[in-house]
Amino acid sequence: MAEVLVLVEHADGELRKTSAELLTAARALGEPSAVVVGEPGVTERALVALGEAGASKVYAAEVDGADAVLSSAALDALTKLVAEKSPSAVLLAHTADGKDIAGRLAVRLEAGLLTDVVELSAEGARQAVFAGSVFVDAKVRTPLAVYTLRPGVVEPEPQQSSPSREDITIAAPNGARVVERVVEPRGARPELTEASVVVSGGRGVGSADNFALVEELADVLGGAVGASRAATDGGMYSHQFQVGQTGKTVSPQLYIACGISGAIQHRSGMQTARTIVVINKDADAPLFEIADFGIVGDLFTVLPQAIAALKARQN
Amino acid sequence: MNIVVLVKQVPDSGAERQLTADGTIDRENATRVINEMDEYAIEEGLRLADTTGGEVTLVTMGPDEATESIRKALSMGAHKALHVLDPALHGSCALATSRVLAQALQTINPDIIICGAESTDGRVGALPAMLAERLNITALTGARKLTVEDGSATIERQLDDGYQVVQGSLPAIVSVWDTINEPRYPSFRGIMQAKSKPVTTLSLADLNVDPSTVGSAGASTEVVQHAPRPPRQAGVKIVDEGDAGDKLVEFLLAEKLV
Incomplete structure (x- = not known):
């Protein structure tokens, strides 16, 4: 079965809800491998949750400064993994970071990109356009497809697995620097795009x-x-x-x-x-x-x- | 400072929109407007030009009708425009669009490119990052605030749960959300002046782009089929007779939502 790379989203190793959604959606395309990008030590903290979410493999791309530079480490890790593993698709969340990384990766590898996908199947991707009033079924013509999935559209279906871990080496991050991260108070309420x-x-x-x-x-x-x-x-x-x-x-x-x-x-x-x-x-x-x-x-x-x-x- | 603002003409999202048989957006029969987010980009570009003494060049890619949006943007105060116009571009995918726009941008050599964070028609949302990759420049995406000084740009990057302060060196591409400013309306004087502002048109040949690599034929993605979303099943609609709050809770219980 074809391998599908899933860039998981996490905060310091704690998986965001989108990660389980991505790993579930990726099963429609092939065998989902989770790609964890972050500061050294971060993958260890995510491993159990990734196994529960059904990752077949976990690629760990850990580097100092991964969180301090926008997109760079993830882009580097995915570029390298695509070259080494020849996956059929790369799946990311349609979030601020996911969109950026997907766009840059598509350009770098001249791969077809479909964003804000609401449903994935072996045939292709469905998008809801014009304020959700029209469904478009589209497919990618290039050997590698890059998709971003709209958060919340897939109900995560946990599937216990014991993923093997493979570490990959990436270069020191380079690009726009994150100087500060400010979480705005919303009380104890869940995040809007993740709330049920x-x-x-x-x-x-x-x-x-x-x-x-x-x-x-x-x-x-x-x-x-x-x-x-x-x-x-x-x-x-x-x-x-x-x-x-x-x-x-x-x-x-x-x-x-x-x-x-x-x-x-x-x-x-x-x-x-x-x-x-x-x-x-x-x-x-x-x-x-x-x-x-x-x-x-x-x-x-x-x-x-x-x-x-x-x-x-x-x- | 050499400022470029990317502008896209889109079908008005408040009016009827449709796809044509070939799966592309029907632009001909649509009510055409400037992509809403781009108006904020234009405003931000004009403010930057005011403080740095720079010039704002608009860059657009689109059919003949896109000149309507160019004139509107010029009437807001932009200085000149570049229109990439070629029938072969019809149906271009995001990859091809970014390739063509990058070629066009290289003829201008901007210090900063400002654009909307996404268009209301295609909503790909990745074009700013794609252009940064093509041009090998800093990507500052999703800004709700922009500051430019000493050869670098700093943004507040809007996230789902707050924001990041992100800094990078120029040249850079900055994409903006509608939280960044309040766009101005064109003045009467601006509208009159816009008529004589220079608009340069470039074709694919001018940009050395092979037409077979763009448009529907050269696209890296294709629309297989499209259809109106099936109407939602007719729901229940009640008029409150003093018990609607309780009825609501009953509904939620029946649907196992609480």
Whole structure:
């Protein structure tokens, strides 16, 4: 079976959720080998989780300064591994780093690149374009394919394996330097693009203070908080939580839209959610068209009632 | 400072968009606009030109109609434009697009290239990095803030959970998100001046690019088929009669979502 290289994403050896998604998706193409790039010692910390996620092999590319320079170490490691192992594909996450590395690798190896893929199969890749309104099935014509996978679209299916570890040597990183890394507070909530539940607020929420209600529902569901562009542009919520064409694309199991009318730009960021709930006073809000459960009503009465019911259940 | 801003004309994402039979984007029948993120790139380029006394050259690749977007961008204040125009480019993949744009950029030799982080039509999102690789220059991608001084550029690189401060030497390509600034509107004077600003057109022959390596025929990827997303199954829609919050929780329970 063909080998598929998967660039895993991790924070100091702790796998991000996208890594298990990538290893699961890669099985449709062949035998997934995990590529771990980072500071010395990092692979050891990731090995158990990689075995649980189903990596057949683990390539360790450890070098001083790997985290301090953008893309360089990963690009070097993948370039080297492609030359040595002749995989059929390289799979990365469609994230800030994944996009950069994929693009550079494709150019370096003149390999066809398909990004923001929502489904992978032996035949090729499916992409959801135009705000998710059109599915495109595409394939790569070059011997090596490079894909980036949209986070959240694949449900990880753990598959216990005992991967062998192979260390590869890469050059000292070189390029744009990461001077500082700042994690912005989001409380105890999960990261928006990784959350299985997202509760979003729009213009109808009305004010920054009122967003507390959206946050409360998110918290009781263990979810993340999102916002429409109208809400972020209106100063009600921070831009970093914007869901939509110019913000984040999310694919949670459950998306609850509160007071969001559903401009196509917003739909573009949430249309691949498994289940969509829409709460809006305006019965004609376009987002109702894609709702699995729509409530025409005032979010200021519906949300508190739902929160109370959920809390009562939890007790 | 020699500043280049990449501009792409796209179908308006707020209007009806479709693919043609050959799987390429229908640009002819679309409402055509400047890619939204590119307006922020233009604004950032103009601000940089103001502070460093530089000039902004727009670079675009696209069909004849792309001149509409060039004029709009010139009316915002950019100084001149370069339009890569060749019928053979129709259907080009990201690899070929980056190859052609890199050739065009080499004729200008910019200190800094600013572009949108992604286009609203193709949404590949990797072109800035691809150009950095082709041109062997610094890649500073996904900026929400840019500072340029002493031959280097520093950005706040927007991430899912915060940001990184990333620094690199010029020449560099910087891609920007819409969090970086507030683009200006063209002034009446700007619109009038734009009509006489120089726009150079370059063909593939001018750039020494073999036409067989670009376009649909030379593409490294191909669209096998495309179809409208199947409509979501009609859901339940209720009007709140005082119990919608409870009904919502019942729905979530029935769907095993809580």
